Amino acid sequence: MIVFKTIKTLQTYLNTKKGGGKSIGFVPTMGALHQGHISLILKSKAQTDLTICSIFVNPTQFNNPSDLEKYPRNASADMKLLAAVKCDVLFMPNVLEMYPNGQTKNTEDYGEITQLLEGEKRPGHFDGVITIVSRLFEIIEPHETFFGQKDYQQCLLVQELINRHFPKITFNIEATVRQKDGLALSSRNTRLSEAQQIEALAISKSLFYIKQNWGNDTIENLIAAAEKMIELQKSLKIEYFKICNRTHLTALNGHSKNYKEAVILTAVFCGDIRLIDNLIV
Numbered sequence: 001m002i003v004f005k006t007i008k009t010l011q012t013y014l015n016t017k018k019g020g021g022k023s024i025g026f027v028p029t030m031g032a033l034h035q036g037h038i039s040l041i042l043k044s045k046a047q048t049d050l051t052i053c054s055i056f057v058n059p060t061q062f063n064n065p066s067d068l069e070k071y072p073r074n075a076s077a078d079m080k081l082l083a084a085v086k087c088d089v090l091f092m093p094n095v096l097e098m099y100p101n102g103q104t105k106n107t108e109d110y111g112e113i114t115q116l117l118e119g120e121k122r123p124g125h126f127d128g129v130i131t132i133v134s135r136l137f138e139i140i141e142p143h144e145t146f147f148g149q150k151d152y153q154q155c156l157l158v159q160e161l162i163n164r165h166f167p168k169i170t171f172n173i174e175a176t177v178r179q180k181d182g183l184a185l186s187s188r189n190t191r192l193s194e195a196q197q198i199e200a201l202a203i204s205k206s207l208f209y210i211k212q213n214w215g216n217d218t219i220e221n222l223i224a225a226a227e228k229m230i231e232l233q234k235s236l237k238i239e240y241f242k243i244c245n246r247t248h249l250t251a252l253n254g255h256s257k258n259y260k261e262a263v264i265l266t267a268v269f270c271g272d273i274r275l276i277d278n279l280i281v
């Protein structure tokens with residue numbers, strides 16, 4: 001695996017590969033890699049000739065400075081994981097390289113979707129995501145990119161970004177990778193104590209409960225039962241728990257049998273660790 005820290009050296013290398021007709025697959029990450037990220041790398045390797053992973057903890061998408069400070073960072077473990085699956089290129093720039101003119105953010109309007117759920121609870125978060133993903137796409141000009149469905153709302157937004165500004169990039173969304181017990185893999189899980197790991201299982205259990213009972217009850221009752229499952233755990237505090245339209249993320253209500261498809265989305269604090277999860281029904 002070749003590691004680049006500057007845009008110039010990465011682009012010089014990529015130009016030779018693209019000139020040789022190689023297709024480029026790109027997996028953007030913020031590090032603290034787990035098997036969810038690795039599944040994206042493997043998918044990219046299967047579909048393209050050369051896979052690039054970026055690791056950059058993007059300051060402009062953190063609305064809370066202490067969340068940014070506590071975000072797990074482990075470059076040497078990340079590099080070992082990537083090398084083990086033969087990722088071709090790792091791009092690991094620093095903040096000045098990505099933001100040479102200061103930390104400005106996207107100002108283009110991406111509509112209501114940026115204001116709902118994660119957007120409402122983390123103001124400015126998606127402008128930071130759009131800024132950095134655009135910048136990375138401009139630098140790398142990949143043929144394909146790979147994102148995880150765990151960040152469902154982010155996927156909708158990146159799809160819109162690609163539609164508007166990068167129509168040549170093929171967008172791939174891969175299923176959330178879960179532990180055997182159902183917990184969605186997340187970089188933030190490394191901060192959970194053993195006891196918190198066990199309590200956090202209620203999050204995915206509540207989502208699967210709704211999926212199993214879809215069509216048999218009202219959305220309001222399903223949400224109430226799911227919230228109760230989460231709230232029974234001492235360390236868990238729900239920030240939001242919604243069942244929404246899959247495309248616009250508007251909240252659904254009434255009997256679940258009236259909806260053929262939906263997405264359940266939740267954000268839950270486990271102590272001071274914020275976990276998100278979702279499930280398509």
Ligand code: PAF
Pocket residue numbers: 028029030056058061129132133151154
């Ligand atoms: O999903 C993430 O890890 C980040 O939001 C991303 C896409 C790497 C942008 O910083």
